[in-house]
Amino acid sequence: xxxxxxVILWGLIAAIGAAALGRVALSRGESxxxxxxxxxxxxxxxxxxxxxxxxxxxxxxxxxxxxxxxAMRKSDGHDYVPTNKWVVFGHHFAAIAxxxxxxxxxxxxxxxxxxxxxxxxxxxxxxxxVQDFVILCSSVRRDGRSLGQMAKDEIGPVAGVTALVxxxxxxxxxxxxxxxxxxxALKSSPWGMVTISLTVPIAMFMGLxxxxxxxxxxLEASAIGLVLLAGALWAGQWVAANPALAPIFTMxxxxxxxxxxxxxxxxxxxxxxxxxxxRDYLSAFVKIGVVAALAVGIVLxxxxxxxxxxxxxxxxxxxxxxxxxxxxxxxxIACGAISGFHSLIxxxxxxxLLAREPDAKLIGYGAMLTESLVAIMALIAACVxxxxxxxxxxxxxxxxxxxxxxxxLAVRQWGFVLQPGxxxxxxxxxxxxxxxxxxxxxxxxxxxMAHLFDRALGGGGMALWYHFAxxxxxxxxxxxxxxxxxxGRFMLQDLGGQVWPKFREVTWQPAVWMASALFVSMWGYFxxxxxxxxxxGINSLWPLFGIxxxxxxxxxxxxxxxxxxxxxxxxxxxxxxxxxTWLLIVVMTAxxxxxxxxxxRIGFLAHAEKxxxxxxxxxxxxxxxxxxxxxxxxxxxxxxxxxxxFFLVSVIVIVVExxxxxxxxxxxxxxxxxxxxxxxSVALFPAD
Amino acid sequence: xxxxxxxVSVVRTVIxxxxxxxxLRHMHARHPDCAVLTPxxxxxxxxxxxxxxxxxxxx
Numbered sequence: 001x002x003x004x005x006x007v008i009l010w011g012l013i014a015a016i017g018a019a020a021l022g023r024v025a026l027s028r029g030e031s032x033x034x035x036x037x038x039x040x041x042x043x044x045x046x047x048x049x050x051x052x053x054x055x056x057x058x059x060x061x062x063x064x065x066x067x068x069x070x071a072m073r074k075s076d077g078h079d080y081v082p083t084n085k086w087v088v089f090g091h092h093f094a095a096i097a098x099x100x101x102x103x104x105x106x107x108x109x110x111x112x113x114x115x116x117x118x119x120x121x122x123x124x125x126x127x128x129x130v131q132d133f134v135i136l137c138s139s140v141r142r143d144g145r146s147l148g149q150m151a152k153d154e155i156g157p158v159a160g161v162t163a164l165v166x167x168x169x170x171x172x173x174x175x176x177x178x179x180x181x182x183x184x185a186l187k188s189s190p191w192g193m194v195t196i197s198l199t200v201p202i203a204m205f206m207g208l209x210x211x212x213x214x215x216x217x218x219l220e221a222s223a224i225g226l227v228l229l230a231g232a233l234w235a236g237q238w239v240a241a242n243p244a245l246a247p248i249f250t251m252x253x254x255x256x257x258x259x260x261x262x263x264x265x266x267x268x269x270x271x272x273x274x275x276x277x278x279r280d281y282l283s284a285f286v287k288i289g290v291v292a293a294l295a296v297g298i299v300l301x302x303x304x305x306x307x308x309x310x311x312x313x314x315x316x317x318x319x320x321x322x323x324x325x326x327x328x329x330x331x332x333i334a335c336g337a338i339s340g341f342h343s344l345i346x347x348x349x350x351x352x353l354l355a356r357e358p359d360a361k362l363i364g365y366g367a368m369l370t371e372s373l374v375a376i377m378a379l380i381a382a383c384v385x386x387x388x389x390x391x392x393x394x395x396x397x398x399x400x401x402x403x404x405x406x407x408x409l410a411v412r413q414w415g416f417v418l419q420p421g422x423x424x425x426x427x428x429x430x431x432x433x434x435x436x437x438x439x440x441x442x443x444x445x446x447x448x449m450a451h452l453f454d455r456a457l458g459g460g461g462m463a464l465w466y467h468f469a470x471x472x473x474x475x476x477x478x479x480x481x482x483x484x485x486x487x488g489r490f491m492l493q494d495l496g497g498q499v500w501p502k503f504r505e506v507t508w509q510p511a512v513w514m515a516s517a518l519f520v521s522m523w524g525y526f527x528x529x530x531x532x533x534x535x536x537g538i539n540s541l542w543p544l545f546g547i548x549x550x551x552x553x554x555x556x557x558x559x560x561x562x563x564x565x566x567x568x569x570x571x572x573x574x575x576x577x578x579x580x581t582w583l584l585i586v587v588m589t590a591x592x593x594x595x596x597x598x599x600x601r602i603g604f605l606a607h608a609e610k611x612x613x614x615x616x617x618x619x620x621x622x623x624x625x626x627x628x629x630x631x632x633x634x635x636x637x638x639x640x641x642x643x644x645x646f647f648l649v650s651v652i653v654i655v656v657e658x659x660x661x662x663x664x665x666x667x668x669x670x671x672x673x674x675x676x677x678x679x680x681s682v683a684l685f686p687a688d
Numbered sequence: 689x690x691x692x693x694x695x696v697s698v699v700r701t702v703i704x705x706x707x708x709x710x711x712l713r714h715m716h717a718r719h720p721d722c723a724v725l726t727p728x729x730x731x732x733x734x735x736x737x738x739x740x741x742x743x744x745x746x747x
Contacts, residue, residue: 075714075718076714077710077711077712077713077714077715077718078706078711078730078733078734079737081707081710081714083701084698086698087698087701087702090698090701090702091701091702091704094702094703094704215727215728215731216705216708216727216731218700218703218705219696219699219700222703272735272736272738272739273731273732273735276735276739277735277738277739280703280704281703281704281705284702284703284704285703349738483739486739486740487739487740490740506740
């Protein structure tokens with residue numbers, strides 16, 4: 001009887017999902033409601049979780065509640081601690097969800113909502129969630145070892161080193177592109193600038209409070225911090241309205257870039273209790289709060305999507321970033337569909353907390369589905385804006401010109417509607433001087449969210465909601481940036497320690513300062529290059545970030561496939577080979593095009609070539625301030641090309657190494673042994 | 689009151705606050721003869737570990 005009911009229930013969910021997906025995919029010319037998109041996504045996630053995740057859990061890994069997890073075997077009260085699965089889920093979700101799933105879908109909305117939506121929903125069920133789940137299971141069976149260590153143990157030393165260097169490269173590109181998004185959101189915005197700057201002393205106040213006034217009262221300090229954040233929002237509004245103070249806090253891109261680099265350096269050398277830890281606590285609340293608020297806003301308003309299903313920019317001529325829908329939608333949306341970075345977390349803290357093996361399904365697969373839902377909500381928030389407004393905010397100066405009239409003309413030439421006064425009125429309503437060419441995704445997402453919140457709560461608060469959204473986005477971008485810089489510093493110290501052992505000492509200040517300065521200048525270089533780029537920087541840096549992130553996903557899936565084959569489950573290796581193959585096609589195509597496309601808007605080298613010939617002819621292309629800056633731009637193109645080439649070579653190395661191992665194991669030339677720790681029953685490890 | 693305390697403990701774990709009480713319980717149960725860290729030492733050790741490796745934060 002129960003099985004009949006189960007069949008009916010899941011049949012119904014599948015049918016509703018299929019109907020909603022059909023409605024989303026096939027409607028043309030009429031605007032559809034966001035509810036369809038949300039329903040299609042949620043039903044697909046439910047079916048994926050119930051059937052595919054269970055298949056991987058029971059058939060591939062055969063997760064066993066009687067097999068002791070690292071948390072039980074090595075229980076030490078701090079690193080390895082058996083923890084309730086919902087707590088681990090929350091912890092893991094807070095660690096994986098950052099600005100990535102918000103920004104990528106916003107940028108990809110230039111193709112229309114359909115390509116992004118399909119990739120997010122299908123990509124996560126067959127790719128992203130599988131990656132997170134498989135890496136988590138692999139790490140749980142190996143005492144919680146890291147991805148780099150597993151690559152070394154399972155594939156070989158070359159793969160291990162490549163993985164490590166790739167991680168460092170990815171961090172550099174990731175931090176620079178995130179910093180660029182913050183710069184573009186705060187540029188000439190005294191309100192935003194004051195609010196975000198105040199978050200630093202607020203975090204430090206919390207740090208001091210926790211250390212000297214009320215040690216360990218984290219929730220109390222966070223509550224005070226949140227109240228102060230609301231005050232910072234109000235202070236920003238006050239400064240922006242004050243004619244004497246506003247100009248002091250109206251910053252240009254380059255000076256903001258230098259400030260953020262200074263911040264990253266400070267965060268890397270200051271004690272963690274003073275800045276990083278309290279900021280993280282605040283950011284975790286903010287993250288969960290903003291995701292919940294976005295969900296409530298969408299459900300209350302149920303907005304129609306103003307963006308068409310597919311725009312003409314699928315042909316590669318898009319102003320937000322160039323390149324055809326294939327492969328670039330799959331590069332632009334990494335987090336939310338498949339994100340290689342997650343494999344570092346799934347093989348970091350999380351595997352050491354699992355109380356039971358079967359919990360891995362909820363935490364590995366389930367948390368990624370939740371992140372994917374966040375990506376769908378960000379896509380909805382971007383698509384509730386009219387296309388005219390969306391493109392006016394997200395297209396760079398080189399495409400729009402600098403005035404409201406030139407922007408309106410450009411947008412109309414693309415076939416969308418935009419009155420010259422519309423952007424001014426919108427900017428005024430959110431308390432900004434201009435919203436034209438605010439590339440990077442954060443401002444348009446904030447406008448979309450402000451729009452939703454304003455409608456949900458009955459009007460009048462656009463400016464406050466806009467700056468609230470900007471503050472939230474900047475807060476957790478800066479949390480990734482500061483923690484990432486510190487981690488990068490440790491990795492550099494570790495690397496430098498190979499040749500000069502003293503450099504590794506974390507208590508030796510000169511090494512700390514040198515490594516921090518080196519790492520900050522690495523990402524700072526790309527940041528500064530992006531800030532001064534007339535094409536907006538996002539155009540060149542976001543694809544690099546996407547390629548880097550998918551490269552790490554390819555590494556993770558190679559490790560996963562090797563683990564599965566070495567378990568003697570080669571017949572199930574398609575679970576990871578399927579997304580791996582797709583990623584390789586996407587990364588290789590995108591990387592090849594970024595390098596060698598003859599179209600200067602896509603290919604780095606073609607762009608360098610074009611600028612070289614313009615420079616020798618003495619012509620200044622639109623958007624470029626002077627002839628003198630052109631040699632630097634040409635050099636930057638070549639650096640970007642070198643970075644893309646480095647990522648592609650790394651992918652090839654890892655894949656070739658892995659395939660050698662797979663073929664060897666299947667043919668019996670390489671022994672089937674793996675680094676898995678032998679199974680032990682939970683009965684051997686009594687709870688504390 | 690118990691519900692509240694449980695909730696506080698869940699929220700603290702989710703946002704990543706090190707749990708000294710749990711560490712103490714573990715040490716008393718498993719290693720009764722070992723010296724335990726003071727709350728300040730424990731907090732410092734936890735924070736240092738958290739911010740020194742990749743994999744505690746994502747994009």
